[in-house]
Amino acid sequence: xxxxxxxxxxxxxxxxxxxxxxxxxxxxxxxxxxxxxxxxxxxxxxxxxxxxxxxxxxxxxxxxxxxxxxxxxxxxxxxxxxxxxxxxxxxxxxxxxxxxxxxxxxxxxxxxxxxxxxxxxxxxxxxxxxxxxxxxxxxxxxxxxxxxxxxxxxxxxxxxxxxxxxxxxxxxxxxxxxxxxxxxxxxxxxxxxxxxxxxxxxxxxxxxxxxxxxxxxxxxxxxxxxxxxxxxxxxxxxxxxxxxxxxxxxxxxxxxxxxxxxxxxxxxxxxxxxxxxxxxxxxxxxxxxxxxxxxxxxxxxxxxxxxxxxxxxxxxxxxxxxxxxxxxxxxxxxxxxxxxxxxxxxxxxxxxxxxxxxxxxxxxxxxxxxxxxxxxxxxxxxxxxxxxxxxxxxxxxxxxxxxxxxxxxxxxxxxxxxxxxxxxxxxxxxxxxxxxxxxxxxxxxxxxxxxxxxxxxxxxxxxxxxxxxxxxxxxxxxxxxxxxxxxxxxxxxxxxxxxxxxx
Amino acid sequence: xxxxxxxxxxxxxxxxxxxxxxxxxxxxxxxxxxxxxxxxxxxxxxxxxxxxxxxxxxxxxxxxxxxxxxxxxxxxxxxxxxxxxxxxxxxxxxxxxxxxxxxxxxxxxxxxxxxxxxxxxxxxxxxxxxxxxxxxxxxxxxxxxxxxxxxxxxxxxxxxxxxxxxxxxxxxxxxxxxxxxxxxxxxxxxxxxxxxxxxxxxxxxxxxxxxxxxxxxxxxxxxxxxxxxxxxxxxxxxxxxxxxxxxxxxxxxxxxxxxxxxxxxxxxxxxxxxxxxxxxxxxxxxxxxxxxxxxxxxxxxxxxxxxxxxxxxxxxxxxxxxxxxxxxxxxxxxxxxxxxxxxxxxxxxxx
Numbered sequence: 001x002x003x004x005x006x007x008x009x010x011x012x013x014x015x016x017x018x019x020x021x022x023x024x025x026x027x028x029x030x031x032x033x034x035x036x037x038x039x040x041x042x043x044x045x046x047x048x049x050x051x052x053x054x055x056x057x058x059x060x061x062x063x064x065x066x067x068x069x070x071x072x073x074x075x076x077x078x079x080x081x082x083x084x085x086x087x088x089x090x091x092x093x094x095x096x097x098x099x100x101x102x103x104x105x106x107x108x109x110x111x112x113x114x115x116x117x118x119x120x121x122x123x124x125x126x127x128x129x130x131x132x133x134x135x136x137x138x139x140x141x142x143x144x145x146x147x148x149x150x151x152x153x154x155x156x157x158x159x160x161x162x163x164x165x166x167x168x169x170x171x172x173x174x175x176x177x178x179x180x181x182x183x184x185x186x187x188x189x190x191x192x193x194x195x196x197x198x199x200x201x202x203x204x205x206x207x208x209x210x211x212x213x214x215x216x217x218x219x220x221x222x223x224x225x226x227x228x229x230x231x232x233x234x235x236x237x238x239x240x241x242x243x244x245x246x247x248x249x250x251x252x253x254x255x256x257x258x259x260x261x262x263x264x265x266x267x268x269x270x271x272x273x274x275x276x277x278x279x280x281x282x283x284x285x286x287x288x289x290x291x292x293x294x295x296x297x298x299x300x301x302x303x304x305x306x307x308x309x310x311x312x313x314x315x316x317x318x319x320x321x322x323x324x325x326x327x328x329x330x331x332x333x334x335x336x337x338x339x340x341x342x343x344x345x346x347x348x349x350x351x352x353x354x355x356x357x358x359x360x361x362x363x364x365x366x367x368x369x370x371x372x373x374x375x376x377x378x379x380x381x382x383x384x385x386x387x388x389x390x391x392x393x394x395x396x397x398x399x400x401x402x403x404x405x406x407x408x409x410x411x412x413x414x415x416x417x418x419x420x421x422x423x424x425x426x427x428x429x430x431x432x433x434x435x436x437x438x439x440x441x442x443x444x445x446x447x448x449x450x451x452x453x454x455x456x457x458x459x460x461x462x463x464x465x466x467x468x469x470x471x472x473x474x475x476x477x478x479x480x481x482x483x484x485x486x487x488x489x490x491x492x493x494x495x496x497x498x499x500x501x502x503x
Numbered sequence: 504x505x506x507x508x509x510x511x512x513x514x515x516x517x518x519x520x521x522x523x524x525x526x527x528x529x530x531x532x533x534x535x536x537x538x539x540x541x542x543x544x545x546x547x548x549x550x551x552x553x554x555x556x557x558x559x560x561x562x563x564x565x566x567x568x569x570x571x572x573x574x575x576x577x578x579x580x581x582x583x584x585x586x587x588x589x590x591x592x593x594x595x596x597x598x599x600x601x602x603x604x605x606x607x608x609x610x611x612x613x614x615x616x617x618x619x620x621x622x623x624x625x626x627x628x629x630x631x632x633x634x635x636x637x638x639x640x641x642x643x644x645x646x647x648x649x650x651x652x653x654x655x656x657x658x659x660x661x662x663x664x665x666x667x668x669x670x671x672x673x674x675x676x677x678x679x680x681x682x683x684x685x686x687x688x689x690x691x692x693x694x695x696x697x698x699x700x701x702x703x704x705x706x707x708x709x710x711x712x713x714x715x716x717x718x719x720x721x722x723x724x725x726x727x728x729x730x731x732x733x734x735x736x737x738x739x740x741x742x743x744x745x746x747x748x749x750x751x752x753x754x755x756x757x758x759x760x761x762x763x764x765x766x767x768x769x770x771x772x773x774x775x776x777x778x779x780x781x782x783x784x785x786x787x788x789x790x791x792x793x794x795x796x797x798x799x800x801x802x803x804x805x806x807x808x809x810x811x812x813x814x815x816x817x818x819x820x821x822x823x824x825x826x827x828x829x830x831x832x833x834x835x836x837x838x839x840x841x842x843x844x845x846x847x848x849x850x851x852x853x854x
Contacts, residue, residue, distance in 0.1 A: 056708070077710025092708045096512075096701035096768035097694075105698055106691075106711050114689035140512060156709070 005068060007032050007163055007195045008053070008084070013062035015052055022048045023059070026221040028214055030164055030195040035186060037210035037227065038199045041239055041295040045219040046199050050166050054079040054086050066163075077106065085157030086166040091149045093156070095142035100124040102141050103156045127155045131185050147178035154185065165189065166197040171205055173274045183209050201296040202477045203232060203501060217241050232500040239294065240460070263321075264454045265423055267306070270315030275301045278315060279480035281473065283423065283456065288449050290465035290486075291458045292495050293475030299458045302475065303425045306456065307339040308332040320422075333366055338416035339425040348412045351401035355391065356382045358400050358411050363418045385414035390440060406438075413441065417448075424448070425456040430464060442468050462492040474498040514818060515762030515811075516774040522760075522807075523777050526784045534791040541667035546783040551672035552577070552735040553782070556754045557761070557775040558683040559727025564758050565687075566720050567700040567767025568624035572613065572631030573728045574750035576606040578743070579639040580732025585647035585742025588654065595653035602736075603729045609635060610725015614718035624721075632751070639744035646743040649736065657737040672734045679730065683772040696720060700767030756808050757782050764815055781807070 006029040015023040023045045030036055038046045052059045055073035063070055066082060073079040076086070093102045100117070103124050109116045124137040133151050141149055150170055157165050167186070171179045186209060190196055200206055206213065206227070213230055215222040215238045222238050264285045271278035276298045283289050291299040304310045306317070308326035317326055319335055326332045329339065341348045349358055359382050364373060373381075382396045389410040393403075400408055409429055416424060426445070430438045445455055445468055459465050465472055466486065474482040474495060482498045484490055531538035547554070556573050563570045584602040587593045593601075613631050617624050649655075661668040687693040695716045698706045706713050735747060761778025763770025785803045789795050 075710060076708055080710050086708075088708065092702075092705040094698045094701035094705050094709075094768070097697055101694060101698075105694055106709055108691055108694065110691075114685070115691070115694070143511070 004031060006030055006065075007067060009063075009065045010049075010053065011063045011065075013049065013052060013059050013064070015048055015057060015059045021219055023052065023219045026062075026216065026219070027224070028053075028221075029224065030197065031212070032163070032193050032195050033190055034211040035190055035196045035198050035209050037206045037213045038197055038216065039206065039213055039235065039239055040216035044216040044239075046216055047168060048219075049216070050086060050168055050197065050199070054084055054166065080157075080160055083160065083163035084166070085160065085162050085164070086168060087150065087153040087157055087170055088168050091146060091153050093141055093149060093153055095140070095149070097141060098139060099128075099135065099137040099141055099144070099152055102152050103127065103137075103159055107160070123159075124155070127159050128152075130158065131155055145178075146173050147175075147181070150174070150182065151185070158189075162194060164195045164197070166199075168199045169201070170198075171200055171202060179205065201294070203235070204477060207232065215239060233497060236294070236496055236500040264319070265306070266318040268316045268318070270305055270312045270317060272301070272305060272310060272313050275310060275478065276305065277479040281480070281483075283454050285422075285454055286449050286452045287471060288445060288455045288457055288469045290469030290472045291456065291475060292462060292465050292472055293499055295460065297475040297499070298478035298480075299475050300427055301478065302473075302480070303339065303427055303456060303458060306332075306423075307337055307425055309339065333362070333419070336420075336422040337425065338362070338419055338421035338423070339427070340412050340416055340429055341427055349400050349408050351399070353400060354397045355386070355400055355403070355411055356396040359385060359414050359418060362415045366419055381418060382414075385417065389414055389444065409441070413444070421453065423454045423456065425458075427458045428460065429457075430459060430461070438464070462495055465495075466490065466492065476501050512769055515764075515769075515815060516771050516777075518814065519760060519762045519774050519777045519781070523781050523784065526781065526788070530784065530788050530791065533788075537787075537791060539667070540665045542787065544664065544667045544669050544673075546780050546787065547673045547676070548670050549786075550779050550783045551670065551676040552731040552738060553750075553754065553757065553779045554676040554776055555679045555727050555734060556731040556750070557757045557779050558679050558772055559724035559731075560751075560754045560758045561683065561761070561763055561770055561772050561775045562687070562693075562696055562720050563624070563724045564755070564763050564765060565700045565767055565770045566696045566717065567703065568617070568717075568720065569628060569755070570610075570613075570631075570721065570724045570728075571625065571628040571751050572609065572635055573724070573731070573754050574747045574752075575632045575635035575639065576609060576725060576728035577732035577735050577747040577750060578745070579609075579635040579642075580605050580729045581736040581739070581742040581746050582639045582642040582647070582744055583742075584654075584733060584736050585649050586642050588649055588651045589647060591651070595651055598651075599733065602733050603726065606725040606727075606729025606732065607722055608725070610728070611718065611722040613725070614721030617721065618714045618717045628721075636744070642742075642744070644744060646741050648741045650740075654737060654740060658740050670737075672737055675730070675734060679727065680772060680776055687772050692716060692719060697768060700764075700769070702768075753782060753804075756804055759815075760807055760811050762811075764819075765812065 008028070008030040010026065010028040013023050013026045013028075014021070026045065026049060028049065038049065040046050048057065051057045053064065055075050055078055058074070064072065071082060073082060073084075079085070094105070097105065100120050104120050109119045109123070111119065121137055128135065128137065128151070131151050131154060133148070133155075135144065135148065141152060144152070154165070170182060174182060186196060186198070198206070198210055210227045212224065213227050213235065214224045215235065217239060262285055263282050265283040267279065267281040269278045269280065279302065291302060293299045301310065305312050306326065308328050308331055311327055317324055324331070324335060326335070326337070332339070350361070356378055360373065360378055367373065379396060385391070386394045386396065391407050391410050391414070400411055403411065413426075413429065429441055442464060445457065449455055457465065457469055469486055472484045472486055472490070472495060473480055474484065476499055481501060484495070527543075536542070556577070560570055560573060580602045583605050584598050587598045587601065588595070609631055613627050616622060617627050657671050660671050662671065662674070687696070695706070695711050695713075698709070698711055699713055699716060703713060736742060739746065757778035758770070758775045759765055759778070760781055761770070761774035761776070763774060782804060786800050789797060789799050
C-alpha cells in the first residue's frame with residue numbers, strides 16, 4: 001500500500017524567524033488522490049509549512065521533492081507553475097476585479113498583443129462549470145458571497161494544471177450548506193487525482209473529508225496517521241501534547257458553594273456569524289467560569305462578545321437584571337466588566353510606560369481624562385497592588401518592558417482590579433509565565449471570587465480550570481458544546497472528550 | 504452586448520460624464536456664444552498637457568499610490584528643453600527625446616525607491632517634487648523664451664476640424680489617452696495595476712510581478728509628466744522654473760473627479776479626461792461670467808472635489824452593504840445550485 005510514491009515530499013524542513021523556531025525538522029508527504037489534513041493548534045506551524053511549500057518563505061534546512069525530484073521555489077508564482085496552488089483562509093483575490101480576471105490574472109490569454117477577453121470569459125465559464133458553478137463571470141468578485149469567492153479561488157488554482165491544492169482554513173467563514181458544497185468539490189478533485197491539503201480547526205470536518213493526518217505541535221512534526229486509524233481523543237491529545245494516561249487526578253477542589261448566588265450576567269442566544277454559534281450562558285455573582293477548548297475553538301470569541309470588543313449579530317445580554325447592549329469595550333467597562341487580553345504584548349501592555357502608568361490606564365479612562373487622579377493618590381493605589389500581587393521589582397517607575405512575563409501579567413491584572421470590576425474576563429492569564437506566578441494568580445482568583453467578583457477564566461491548561469472553576473464551559477468548533485458543574489467526578493479526560501466531540 | 508444594465512463600477516464615471524454635460528448645458532443656456540464648437544475644442548487645446556499628465560496619474564492612483572512630482576517635472580522639462588534650445592545649440596530632434604527622458608528617469612528612480620525601500624509614495628514623490636523644482640531653478644532662475652522654428656510651429660499650427668480648430672498638442676494628448684485606455688484594458692501590465700490597487704497582498708500571493716509593476720507605474724507617470732511638460736512648452740513657448748506650480752494637485756483633482764477611487768483599484772482613463780474637461784469648463788464659465796475673479800475656479804474645484812470624495816465613500820459603503828445585507832441573494836442561490844450539465848456559454852444569455 002505504502003509503495004506508491006508521494007507527489008510531494010518535504011523532509012526535515014526547518015524554518016527560523018528572528019527569535020522563533022517556526023518549524024523544526026518537519027516531514028510531510030502528499031499523495032495523489034488523497035485529502036491530507038494538517039492539524040495543530042494556532043501557532044503550531046501549519047501556515048508556515050504551507051508558505052514554505054509555496055515559496056512565500058524560504059526555508060533554512062530540509063528537502064522538498066516533487067514526484068521524486070528535488071525542487072525549490074522562490075515565489076508563489078513558481079510554485080503555481082509547478083502545479084502547487086493555495087487557497088488561503090482569507091480569500092486572497094482582488095475583489096475589485098471581475099471573476100474572469102481573478103481566475104486568469106497573471107496568465108491572461110493574449111491574442112495579437114492584447115488580452116483576449118472573449119476567450120477568457122469562455123474558459124472561465126468552463127472551469128467554473130467543473131465546480132458546478134454558474135455565475136456571471138464578468139461581474140465584480142465583491143458582488144458574490146465568500147463561498148463563491150472561495151470557489152473562484154479554487155477555480156484559479158485549477159486553471160493551471162494543478163497537482164497539489166492547498167486549502168488553508170477554507171471553511172471558517174462558510175455555513176453548513178456551503179461547506180457541504182465545498183466538500184463535494186474536494187471529493188471530486190480528489191477522485192480526479194489531485195493531492196489536497198486541508199487545514200481546519202473543525203475536527204468534524206477533518207474526519208469527514210480527510211484520508212491522512214499530519215499533526216504539528218510547536219513547529220514540530222508529531223506524526224503522520226491514516227485518519228481511520230486515529231481516534232479523535234488521541235488526535236486532540238497529540239495536538240495539545242498531553243498523554244491521556246499520565247493524568248494525575250486533582251485532589252484539591254475548591255469548595256462547592258451551596259447557595260448559587262444571584263445571576264450577574266446572562267447571555268441568551270448570542271450569536272455572531274463566522275465567529276460563534278448561538279450560545280446561552282449564566283454567570284453568577286462570585287462564580288469562576290472556566291472556558292475550555294482548543295485554541296481557535298471560539299473561547300476568545302465568546303469572551304470578546306461579552307466585553308463588547310466584537311458586536312453580536314443577534315441575542316440578548318442581561319447584566320445585573322438589566323438588558324444591556326455591550327456594543328463597545330467602553331460600555332462594558334462602564335458596566336463594570338473588565339477584560340485582560342490573551343495577547344499581552346500586542347493588546348495589553350504599553351511597553352514604554354512605567355508600571356504605575358500601565359496600571360492607571362483603565363481607571364483613568366473610566367473616570368474620564370479630565371478627572372485626573374493625582375500622583376499622590378496614584379502612588380498609594382499602585383503601592384497597594386504591587387504588594388498585593390507581589391510584583392517584582394516593586395518600583396512603580398520601572399518601565400514595564402523590563403519586567404518578566406509573569407510580572408507584566410500581574411500589572412495587567414492590577415490595571416483591571418483597580419477599576420473594581422464585577423465581572424473580570426481573563427484570557428489565558430497564565431500563559432508563558434512561570435509556575436510560581438501561576439499559582440499566585442490562581443490564588444488571587446479564588447480570593448476575588450470569595451469577595452464576590454465573578455470571573456471568566458480562559459485557559460488552555462485543563463488542570464488550572466479544574467482547580468479554580470466552579471463551572472466549566474466547553475467550546476468546540478466555535479460552538480458551546482457543554483456546560484459542566486465542577487466536582488470531584490470531573491476529570492481532564494472527560495473534558496477532553498467533550499473538546500474532541502463525536503464520541 | 505451582454506446587457507444594457509449599468510455596472511456598478513461604471514457609476515462614478517457616469518456621474519462625471521453627466522456633470523460635464525450639465526455644466527456645458529448650463530454655460531450654453533446662460534451665455535451667448537458659449538454653445539460653439541470652438542469653445543468645446545478649446546477645452547482640449549488649453550488643457551492638452553493636463554490630459555496627458557492625468558493619464559499617467561490615473562494609473563498611479565488606481566494602483567493605490569500618488570505622484571506629487573508631476574508639476575515640478577513639467578517645469579523641469581520645460582526648463583531643460585528651453586535651455587538646450589537656447590542660441591540654437593541643439594536641434595528639436597535631439598532636445599525632445601532628452602526632455603522626455605527627464606521625467607521618465609525621475610519616475611523610474613522614485614518607483615525603485617518606493618518598491619525597494621517599501622516607502623510611502625506620498626513621501627517619495629514629495630521628495631521628487633522638491634528635487635525637480637530645485638533642479639529647474641538650478642538651470643536658470645530667469646524665464647528662457649524659445650524661438651526654435653519647430654517649437655513655434657507646434658505652438659501655432661491649427662488643424663481645422665468641423666467649424667473650429669485644434670492644435671497638434673491635442674492630437675498628441677488624444678493619442679496618449681487612446682494608448683492609456685489600451686494599456687488599462689488590454690495589457691497584463693494594466694490589469695496588474697488594478698489588482699495591486701485592489702489588494703496588494705493578494706496580488707503578491709497570486710504571483711503577480713508587483714514590484715516590477717510599481718516601478719513601471721511611476722516611470723510611466725514620469726514619462727507622461729515629461730510629455731505634458733513638452734506640450735506645455737509648446738503652449739507657453741518658454742521655460743520657467745515657476746511654471747506649473749501646484750499643478751500636480753489639479754491633476755489629482757481631475758483624476759478623482761473623473762471617478763478614480765483615491766484608495767485605488769477602480770477608475771478609468773476616459774474618466775480622467777472628463778475630469779480635466781470639467782476643470783476646463785469651470786474656468787471657461789468663469790471667464791464668460793467676466794466679473795468673477797479667477798480664484799472662483801479654485802473654490803469651485805474644491806467644492807466639487809469634496810463632493811466627489813464624499814460621493815465615492817457613500818457609493819462604496821452602499822455597494823458593500825448591498826452585498827452583506829442580503830445573506831444569500833436569489834442569484835447566488837441559483838448559482839450555487841448543483842447543475843450537473845452546465846454548458847459553457849449559458850451565462851451569456853442570462854439576464
